[in-house]
Amino acid sequence: MPDLLPFALLGAVFGLDVVSFPQAMISRPIVAATAGGALAGDTSAGLLAGVVLELMAMETLPVGASRYPEWGTASVAGGALAASLGIAHAGTLAVAALAAVLTAWVGGWSMYGLRKLNGAWAARRLPALEAGDRRALAGLQIRGLTADLTRGALVTVVALVVWRPVGTWLVARWSLPFAISRAVLVAVAGAVAWSAVWRLAHGAPSSRWYLIGGLAMGLAAMVLL
Amino acid sequence: MTAPSIAPLPPAPPLSWRTWAAMFARLLAVQGAWNYELMLGTGIGFAAEPALRSLPGGPTGEAYHAALARQSRYFNAHPYLAAVAVGALARAELAGQPPAQIERLRTAMCGPLGSVGDRLVWAGWLPCCSLTALLAYGLGAGAVTVVALFLVLYNAGHIGLRAWGLRVGWRNGLRVAAVLANPVLRQGPQYIARAVMLLAGAAIPLAMRRALAGVHLASSLNVVPTPVGRTPVVTLLAAAVLGAALVWLHGRVEGWRGAALILAALIIFSVVR
Numbered sequence: 001m002p003d004l005l006p007f008a009l010l011g012a013v014f015g016l017d018v019v020s021f022p023q024a025m026i027s028r029p030i031v032a033a034t035a036g037g038a039l040a041g042d043t044s045a046g047l048l049a050g051v052v053l054e055l056m057a058m059e060t061l062p063v064g065a066s067r068y069p070e071w072g073t074a075s076v077a078g079g080a081l082a083a084s085l086g087i088a089h090a091g092t093l094a095v096a097a098l099a100a101v102l103t104a105w106v107g108g109w110s111m112y113g114l115r116k117l118n119g120a121w122a123a124r125r126l127p128a129l130e131a132g133d134r135r136a137l138a139g140l141q142i143r144g145l146t147a148d149l150t151r152g153a154l155v156t157v158v159a160l161v162v163w164r165p166v167g168t169w170l171v172a173r174w175s176l177p178f179a180i181s182r183a184v185l186v187a188v189a190g191a192v193a194w195s196a197v198w199r200l201a202h203g204a205p206s207s208r209w210y211l212i213g214g215l216a217m218g219l220a221a222m223v224l225l
Numbered sequence: 226m227t228a229p230s231i232a233p234l235p236p237a238p239p240l241s242w243r244t245w246a247a248m249f250a251r252l253l254a255v256q257g258a259w260n261y262e263l264m265l266g267t268g269i270g271f272a273a274e275p276a277l278r279s280l281p282g283g284p285t286g287e288a289y290h291a292a293l294a295r296q297s298r299y300f301n302a303h304p305y306l307a308a309v310a311v312g313a314l315a316r317a318e319l320a321g322q323p324p325a326q327i328e329r330l331r332t333a334m335c336g337p338l339g340s341v342g343d344r345l346v347w348a349g350w351l352p353c354c355s356l357t358a359l360l361a362y363g364l365g366a367g368a369v370t371v372v373a374l375f376l377v378l379y380n381a382g383h384i385g386l387r388a389w390g391l392r393v394g395w396r397n398g399l400r401v402a403a404v405l406a407n408p409v410l411r412q413g414p415q416y417i418a419r420a421v422m423l424l425a426g427a428a429i430p431l432a433m434r435r436a437l438a439g440v441h442l443a444s445s446l447n448v449v450p451t452p453v454g455r456t457p458v459v460t461l462l463a464a465a466v467l468g469a470a471l472v473w474l475h476g477r478v479e480g481w482r483g484a485a486l487i488l489a490a491l492i493i494f495s496v497v498r
Contacts, residue, residue, distance in 0.1 A: 019256050019259060020254065020256055020257045020259070021253055021254040021256075021257055022253035022254070023253070023256070023304060023305075023383070024376070024379070024380050024383060025351065025354075025375075025376070025379050025380075025383070026376065028355065028375065030355065030358050030359070030362075030371065030372065030375055031372050031375060031376060034368050034371075034372050038368070043368045044368065046368070047362070047368040047371065047372075048436060051359065051362055051432055051435075051436055052436060054355055054358075054359060055359070055429070055432070055433075056480065056481050056484050057481075058352060058355060059479070059480045059481065060481070061343070061347040061348060062347060063343055063347055064264070064301060064339065064343075065261060065264070069481055091492070091495060094488055094491055094492060094495075095492060097484075097488060098485060098488040098489060098492060101481055101484060101485045101488065102485065104481070105481075105485070115259060115260050115261055116260070116261070118258045118259060118260035119260035119261050119262045119263075121258070121260075122258065122260055122262060122263055122267060123262065129267070129270075129294065129297045129298075130294050131290060131294060132289065132290030132291060132292070132293035132294035132297075133290075133293075134274060134284065134293060137267055137270050137271055137274065137293065137297055138271065140258045140267050141254060141257040141258050141267060141268065141271045142257075143258070144257045144258030144259070145254060145257045145258075148257075170492060170496055173495075173496045174495050174496065175495050175496070175498055176491070176494070176495040179456055181491070181495065182436070182437055183437060183456050183459070183460045183463075184487070184491050185488065185491070186433050186436045186437050186460055186464070187433075187460045187461075187463040187464045187467065188464075188467065188483075188484045188487050188488065189433075189436075189464075189484065190429055190430075190433045190460070190461070190464030190465075190468070191463070191464045191465075191466075191467030191468040191470075191471060191480070191484075192468070192471065192480035192481060192483070192484050193425070193429050193464075193468070194425075194429060194464060194465060194468030194469075194471075194472075195468045195469075195471035195472045195475075195480055196352075196480060197352065197356075197421060197422065197425040197429070198468070198472050199472065199475060200348045200349075200352055200418070200421060201348075201352075201418035201419070201421040201422050201425075202422070203418070204414075204415045204418035204419050204422070205415065205419075206419065207418055207419055207422045208422070210419045210420075210422035210423040210426070211422040211423070211425060211426045212426065213423055213426065214422060214423040214424060214425060214426020214427040214428075215426035215427070215430070216426070217423075217426065217427045218363075218426055218427035218428070218429075218430045218431050219430065221363075221364070221427065221431060222430060222431065222434055222457075225364070225365070
């Protein structure tokens with residue numbers, strides 16, 4: 001499937017950014033899904049998927065040794081699915097979002113596997129590291145980066161190979177109205193974002209008043225715009 | 226973190242532009258071989274290596290090999306603030322500090338550089354920039370604006386923090402503990418947390434409203450946006466109630482898992498009914 005190659009490359013680069021290099025957050029859903037959508041021919045659909053996934057990813061902190069969803073490759077797949085399944089269909093965004101969340105979960109496990117692999121490689125080269133061998137050190141870094149790049153490409157390709165036909169099948173049989181389908185999805189994404197923000201920031205002094213102030217501004221903008 | 230008892234350091238010799246650039250570029254890959262045994266260890270050695278070539282005897286000398294071995298052992302910190310450690314450790318090695326003091330510094334830096342970085346960046350700056358981008362989206366910005374705003378804003382902080390860390394680490398060497406008293410590191414997370422709350426209050430409802438409105442059914446598809454009536458209000462309230470439930474269930478249910486379950490149920494219901 002040669003049409004998967006650009007998505008594999010995009011997923012590889014964005015998957016690499018999550019932890020290994022350069023952590024510039026091009027792997028955040030709002031960027032990666034938009035890029036995936038653009039590559040599939042509908043940037044707006046990608047952005048919309050990116051916004052929904054970004055709300056859901058708000059609670060994910062890429063903290064050290066913890067295992068967490070890997071949103072980079074997942075968002076490329078989600079954005080590409082949202083664009084290719086046709087964003088005008090009632091079920092497209094929900095299907096793309098579920099595909100992305102499940103891919104993020106698989107991606108998290110693939111990162112865990114990669115870390116174990118890095119550990120095995122490092123253990124094998126430990127005598128050379130203890131001798132201060134520059135080649136051994138650089139070799140481990142380059143091998144780790146290459147493996148992560150490959151991991152990102154594989155996760156993206158597998159996600160698209162699985163979800164393109166499944167998504168097409170689901171969207172074709174979708175029966176709920178557009179407004180309800182979209183409302184449930186957006187409410188769920190918004191709920192995850194609210195709870196994440198609260199957990200992250202409510203400990204700061206007076207933070208509740210800042211939240212109320214922001215809400216007032218947001219509601220005023222909703223009325224006025 | 227307590228500063229080890231150390232002799233005063235001479236003024237920091239200037240790092241050549243080439244060495245600084247090489248260390249900075251390698252810092253971007255400091256987690257390239259991250260693993261559960263050494264964590265960032267090999268990345269720290271990899272990033273410090275260009276400076277260590279200036280040790281007596283050069284890259285083939287005994288001092289170089291001993292220093293590189295020391296710097297490639299277990300280390301854990303926030304990846305951006307690892308720059309502080311790389312600068313300080315490279316400076317200490319080049320100043321010929323005793324290995325035991327350098328080892329103590331490595332051990333002492335792990336905890337503070339990890340916890341400060343996590344609070345400042347992952348729990349502060351990242352959601353702050355994310356919410357700014359969502360606010361721009363909610364106010365009607367296009368894809369290029371939203372993405373560019375997020376990347377420029379986030380990376381101004383990201384690149385700035387890494388560059389600052391490498392500079393102050395190199396300048397202070399073994400006395401780098403004082404750097405962690407910097408007001409940005411101590412007070413910054415609290416200020417950013419307030420900004421996160423303010424931005425969240427405005428950005429989440431506005432982004433949700435635009436996502437609901439179907440404005441993305443753009444010209445290319447020739448579809449008129451579906452009228453949503455009272456849907457935004459109902460959706461916002463539902464999100465608030467569900468969000469409160471997730472906060473109440475804190476630690477027992479991760480939001481994304483709950484979201485996956487609800488979406489799966491929605492899809493099954495819509496397909497089989």
